Amino acid sequence: MSEDEHAIEDAKRALRRRLRTERAERGPTWAAERAPALAARLQELTGSLEARTISAYLSTPDEPDTRAFLTWAAAQGIRVLLPVIREDGLLDWAEHDGTETIEATLGMPEPTADALAPTELESVDLMLIPATAVGRDGSRLGGGRGFFDKTIAAMAECPPVYAVVHDEELFDSVPHASYDQPVDGVVTPSGIHLTPRN
C-alpha cells in the first residue's frame, strides 16, 4: 500500500469509528421512528425501476431499518436475496424466506435458507447495500471488511446499486480508494439521491 493509500485507510477508519459511535448513541428507537419514511423511499425506488428481484440485507437495530420494506416486498411477490457471510470473507446469497439467525462471528442477522449459486446475484434488478457513510459523488464507506466492494467488483454485470444510510450519513464525498466501488444512488428516509454515475 502506498503512503497515500495508508492515509486514505486511516481517514476511513476514523470516520467509520465516529459514525458507529453516533449510531450507537442514537439507538434503535431513533432508527425505528424513521423506518416508515425509509420504507416509502425504498418502495418508490423498487417501483420506479420495476424491479422484480432485488438484493438487500437484514438491518441491525441501529442501522437504517430495512424490515418494513422487506415485509412490503414479500407481499408484492418480489424476490429478495440476502447476504450470508462466508468463512473466506466473501458473501453467499440466500433467499429471504422470513427466517433469520444471528451470524456467529460478526453478529449480523442472516437468513437460514440454503445459499444459492453465486451467479444468482447477477439476476437481480436492484442491489440495496448497507453503508456507514456515502458521498453525493457516489463514494461509499462500508463496514470495513470489503464484503460489498469485493462482491460488486467480481460481478460480470452489475445492476443499479443503491446504498442505504441515515440522512446524517450523507456527505458531499467520503474517503475512498481505487478499489472502492461507487454507487449509483443513495436512499435515506428523506429521499432518493442519484449520483453522477447515473
Ligand SMILES: Nc1nc2c(c(=O)[nH]1)N(C=O)[C@@H](CNc1ccc(C(=O)N[C@@H](CCC(=O)O)C(=O)O)cc1)CN2
Ligand atoms: N445488516 C448488515 N448485514 C451485513 C452487513 C452490514 O453492514 N449490515 N455487511 C456489510 O459489509 C456484511 C457484514 N459486514 C461486517 C463488516 C464489518 C464488521 C466488523 O465487525 N467490523 C469491525 C471493524 C473493522 C474495521 O473498521 O477495520 C468491528 O466492528 O470491530 C462486521 C460485519 C454482511 N451483512
Ligand SMILES: Nc1ncnc2c1ncn2[C@@H]1O[C@H](COP(=O)(O)OP(=O)(O)OP(=O)(O)O)[C@@H](O)[C@H]1O
Ligand atoms: N475489490 C476488492 N478486491 C479485493 N479486496 C478488496 C476489494 N475492495 C476492498 N478490498 C479489501 O477489503 C478491505 C476493506 O475494504 P474497505 O475499507 O474499502 O471496506 P468497506 O468498503 O468499508 O466495506 P464493505 O464493502 O464490506 O462494506 C481492504 O483492506 C481491501 O484490501
